[in-house]
Amino acid sequence: MKRTLALLATCATALGLTTLAGPQAVAATGCKVDYTITSQWQGGFQAGVKVTNLGDPVSGWTLKWTWPDSGQKVTQGWNGTWSQSGSTVSATNLDWNRSLATGGSADLGFTGTFTGSNPKPTGFTLNGVACTGSTGGDTPTDPGNPGTGTPLSVNGQLKVCGVNLCNQYNRPIQLRGMSTHGIQWFSKCYNSASLDALANNWKADLLRIAMYVQEQGYETDPAGFTSRVNSYVDMAEARGMYALIDFHTLTPGDPNYNIDRAKTFFASVAARNAAKKNVIYEIANEPNGVSWTAIKSYAEQVIPVIRAADPDAVVIVGTRGWSSLGVSDGSNETEVVNNPVNASNIMYAFHFYAASHKDNYRATVSRAAAKLPLFVTEFGTVSATGGGTLDRTSTTAWLDLLDQLKISYANWTYSDANESSAAFKPGTCDGSDYSSSGVLTESGALVKSRISTTDNFPTS
Numbered sequence: 001m002k003r004t005l006a007l008l009a010t011c012a013t014a015l016g017l018t019t020l021a022g023p024q025a026v027a028a029t030g031c032k033v034d035y036t037i038t039s040q041w042q043g044g045f046q047a048g049v050k051v052t053n054l055g056d057p058v059s060g061w062t063l064k065w066t067w068p069d070s071g072q073k074v075t076q077g078w079n080g081t082w083s084q085s086g087s088t089v090s091a092t093n094l095d096w097n098r099s100l101a102t103g104g105s106a107d108l109g110f111t112g113t114f115t116g117s118n119p120k121p122t123g124f125t126l127n128g129v130a131c132t133g134s135t136g137g138d139t140p141t142d143p144g145n146p147g148t149g150t151p152l153s154v155n156g157q158l159k160v161c162g163v164n165l166c167n168q169y170n171r172p173i174q175l176r177g178m179s180t181h182g183i184q185w186f187s188k189c190y191n192s193a194s195l196d197a198l199a200n201n202w203k204a205d206l207l208r209i210a211m212y213v214q215e216q217g218y219e220t221d222p223a224g225f226t227s228r229v230n231s232y233v234d235m236a237e238a239r240g241m242y243a244l245i246d247f248h249t250l251t252p253g254d255p256n257y258n259i260d261r262a263k264t265f266f267a268s269v270a271a272r273n274a275a276k277k278n279v280i281y282e283i284a285n286e287p288n289g290v291s292w293t294a295i296k297s298y299a300e301q302v303i304p305v306i307r308a309a310d311p312d313a314v315v316i317v318g319t320r321g322w323s324s325l326g327v328s329d330g331s332n333e334t335e336v337v338n339n340p341v342n343a344s345n346i347m348y349a350f351h352f353y354a355a356s357h358k359d360n361y362r363a364t365v366s367r368a369a370a371k372l373p374l375f376v377t378e379f380g381t382v383s384a385t386g387g388g389t390l391d392r393t394s395t396t397a398w399l400d401l402l403d404q405l406k407i408s409y410a411n412w413t414y415s416d417a418n419e420s421s422a423a424f425k426p427g428t429c430d431g432s433d434y435s436s437s438g439v440l441t442e443s444g445a446l447v448k449s450r451i452s453t454t455d456n457f458p459t460s
Ligand code: IDC
Pocket: 215, 250, 285, 286, 322, 351, 353, 378, 384, 385, 386, 387, 412, 417, 419, 421
């Protein structure tokens, strides 16, 4: 009897050990959360939530917390599927950020409302495990770029590597920023105060300088517009932002109509800005009513002019059908893939207006991004007219896709134009406040909430 019992006990121990197979087979868990209120206004706020997995890799996750104040509510979140039940918030991974390696992190964010004091939450869990590495509630991290660097100082000279835009460490990055409106009309919106706000409050990485060629633009005063563009390049550089020089051809749609002007203009701005690291050249805004071969021929004449003066800068080529990769003309990206511009260190422009351009355009970008370096040099949250109703669902789908693919973008427009694509309410540029939420349109608030999240540029 005694012997049997002893044997059973031994077996049980052995079985237990077999089941556990040693201490290393127990899944290691742990996490850390950095919760930062990035801006706050009357009754509303925006926060960034960075969750870092300190345990074994996971391939699907849910982050939860409970608000200490019952008045706090998430109204719109990004980079996850968000819900709130009572005072418990949960955010579950999207397809593209489902995997978190050990030490890997996901950057989430949301806008919310509050009553009372808006305390920071505690009690974060990742897949049900408490995030004891949490800094929530006490040490907010810098909502800006990590370290002391600006987007420009961290990334330095850009280059195209594979299908990506890469920084000085040859690592893919995404730049997020704003486009001016036509500088012939809205120069009052581009001054020290507005560009300070763009860099420091919006935390933009990029200013696109939209220099129309027609419509009272460059053709009416080449020297004057050239010098205005140069001064905006300097203002962006002084604030650590990249500057995208946009030769804003629109009507007529054939860029070859302006080829002599383009050669003169780019020879001048490329020579003047060659030593700078913050300049990107966009040689034709939106070719339309013209074949890809005609656009390619234009590019192959203008690019050498830029290279002769500024050999290492990235150049962006517009595409057919208002820079839709041909889709708006019934074509698609294959015409470019099969017949690319004969030049290196170039990218192709893709533009969209969220209320007009939806799933079939997104499918094209998803496909094309595997083969072509793409840069969304212009997009709107509204219809292609620049007006109409903001399409929040489509804009969010687009920006999630661009984030996932690390495609850089600039939003039309950082201006107070009386149209729904403008970020500021009419009259804003007559004042000096470009930072408070009260001056933003619905589009401005949405785009700012996306642009102002932490960049996390790789630095090695
Ligand atoms: C629009 C402006 C509008 C102006 C019009 C013509 O928002 O105020 O009257 O141009 O100059 C584009 C173009 C961009 C358009 C924008 C909205 O690149 O110049 O701006 N858009 O229509 N492509 C698709 C949309």
